[in-house]
Amino acid sequence: MNLRTALFDCHVAAGGRMVPFGGWDMPLHYGSQLQEHHRVRAEAGVFDVSHMTIVDLEGRGAQAFLRHLLANDVARLTAPGSALYSCMLNEAGGILDDLIVYFRGEARYRLVVNAATRARDLAWIDSHRAVSAPEVALTHRADLAMLALQGPMAERVLAQVYPAATMTAVRALQAFQFLERPEGFIARTGYTGEDGFEIMLPAASAPAFWRALVAAGAAPCGLGARDTLRLEAGLALYGTDLDDAHTPAECGLAWTVVLTPPERGFIGRAALAAGTPRFRQVGLVLEERGVLRNGLAVRFADGAEGMITSGGFSPTLQRAIALARVPPAAAGQRQCEVLLRGQPVKAAVVKPPFVRHGQPCIALASR
Amino acid sequence: MSQIPADLKYAATHEWLRAERDGSCTIGITDHAQDALGDLVFIELPEVGREVAAGEACAVVESVKAASDIYAPVAGRISAVNTTLIDAPEQVNSDCYAAGWLFRLAPAGAVDAGGLLDADGYRAALDQGA
Numbered sequence: 268m269n270l271r272t273a274l275f276d277c278h279v280a281a282g283g284r285m286v287p288f289g290g291w292d293m294p295l296h297y298g299s300q301l302q303e304h305h306r307v308r309a310e311a312g313v314f315d316v317s318h319m320t321i322v323d324l325e326g327r328g329a330q331a332f333l334r335h336l337l338a339n340d341v342a343r344l345t346a347p348g349s350a351l352y353s354c355m356l357n358e359a360g361g362i363l364d365d366l367i368v369y370f371r372g373e374a375r376y377r378l379v380v381n382a383a384t385r386a387r388d389l390a391w392i393d394s395h396r397a398v399s400a401p402e403v404a405l406t407h408r409a410d411l412a413m414l415a416l417q418g419p420m421a422e423r424v425l426a427q428v429y430p431a432a433t434m435t436a437v438r439a440l441q442a443f444q445f446l447e448r449p450e451g452f453i454a455r456t457g458y459t460g461e462d463g464f465e466i467m468l469p470a471a472s473a474p475a476f477w478r479a480l481v482a483a484g485a486a487p488c489g490l491g492a493r494d495t496l497r498l499e500a501g502l503a504l505y506g507t508d509l510d511d512a513h514t515p516a517e518c519g520l521a522w523t524v525v526l527t528p529p530e531r532g533f534i535g536r537a538a539l540a541a542g543t544p545r546f547r548q549v550g551l552v553l554e555e556r557g558v559l560r561n562g563l564a565v566r567f568a569d570g571a572e573g574m575i576t577s578g579g580f581s582p583t584l585q586r587a588i589a590l591a592r593v594p595p596a597a598a599g600q601r602q603c604e605v606l607l608r609g610q611p612v613k614a615a616v617v618k619p620p621f622v623r624h625g626q627p628c629i630a631l632a633s634r
Numbered sequence: 635m636s637q638i639p640a641d642l643k644y645a646a647t648h649e650w651l652r653a654e655r656d657g658s659c660t661i662g663i664t665d666h667a668q669d670a671l672g673d674l675v676f677i678e679l680p681e682v683g684r685e686v687a688a689g690e691a692c693a694v695v696e697s698v699k700a701a702s703d704i705y706a707p708v709a710g711r712i713s714a715v716n717t718t719l720i721d722a723p724e725q726v727n728s729d730c731y732a733a734g735w736l737f738r739l740a741p742a743g744a745v746d747a748g749g750l751l752d753a754d755g756y757r758a759a760l761d762q763g764a
Contacts, residue, residue, distance in 0.1 A: 301673040580675040
């Protein structure tokens with residue numbers, strides 16, 4: 268029996284096709300994944316992301332603990348209400364998970380980590396906490412639901428649901444800023460490449476809030492659209508683009524690893540310093556008809572080989588796109604071949620993202 | 635509940651076949667199949683004139699989720715393909731039994747001899763989780 272979020276009945280009532288995902292029953296789509304994708308690029312959509320794991324870390328030493336635990340540096344969060352994206356590494360520099368850390372106030376932080384990695388993450392964090400920060404309390408917030416309202420009209424949708432005073436504060440939020448109100452924990456973050464919000468609130472309040480967002484014009488969107496939107500935005504997915512056998516630099520996330528000051532000894536730092544990346548991440552755009560899929564082999568003219576970590580069809584570009592892991596020397600080449608159902612097809616090598624704020628980020632060759 | 639028109643024949647691999655008055659057969663995929671695949675984004679059709687055996691893979695439909703082979707329900711020669719699907723594969727999702735047809739073939743033998751299912755038989759196969 269899979270877990271159900273507080274919104275399960277809302278999904279079923281809206282015609283959601285429920286599928287197992289990371290131990291949860293989640294909506295794949297509510298009829299058409301493509302239509303949901305386009306609604307988010309052009310208007311607004313609402314995703315149930317309550318399966319994500321919310322962890323609060325509070326108490327003396329919380330900042331020092333997170334500076335040890337995470338490859339990005341939470342000391343960069345100087346003002347409460349700001350957040351950053353980080354990898355959590357193992358000692359070998361491999362990625363245990365990617366997450367967002369929110370700075371709520373002196374010695375008060377919130378982490379949002381993935382669903383499928385929940386048990387391993389909680390055990391990892393708690394084991395290090397017990398050793399290096401016993402005064403920090405770890406609380407898994409299973410009592411909260413989390414919704415992602417995404418799209419260029421997200422703010423307008425929210426304005427129909429929230430009081431004017433709250434909206435004044437919401438409008439002032441920049442990307443990766445958040446505020447806490449009686450209505451919820453409202454962060455200007457997301458996983459689609461569009462403007463939008465991720466909102467945490469008590470699970471019991473979530474169904475009414477979800478229905479209000481839908482009534483205000485947000486399209487219910489499922490995991491299918493979430494995946495094509497994040498792929499177009501060039502955002503990595505843990506378990507496919509990221510795993511514990513690869514370092515951030517090998518997955519296109521070198522920018523999230525902060526090496527200054529040199530005395531900050533975060534977990535995995537020594538291994539990163541000792542090694543050189545064996546791979547680079549590139550984007551691919553298929554120049555022929557067909558769809559790129561996860562796991563397909565990528566081949567370059569000089570014989571170098573790589574692999575597609577996430578492939579799919581881009582509804583915005585109407586082309587197949589992919590994220591691929593390739594040898595460093597191959598990353599500068601402009602074209603490669605992918606073996607698609609036994610046939611070699613040509614793909615352009617590009618720098619992700621593919622789409623941001625509704626617009627293509629790459630020039631498409633005519634086909 | 636998926637639609638299963640009574641006047642069509644069905645393969646266990648979720649193709650439908652309609653015997654046309656001119657002796658040809660029109661082939662597509664069932665409502666159950668398009669629903670399970672999700673939004674279709676790319677369709678590869680056979681060459682007109684190609685001879686296919688019963689059960690031979692001769693087309694590919696790719697959805698947002700996966701690629702699936704389409705098998706010829708009966709042997710014959712491909713006589714027409716639905717070229718409108720090249721730019722509008724979503725017609726298979728919206729209208730799988732009419733505008734979303736895939737190809738036509740001139741059958742090599744009697745159509746009923748192919749071991750195809752009628753609507754009741756196909757529904758029973760779906761109910762058993764085929």
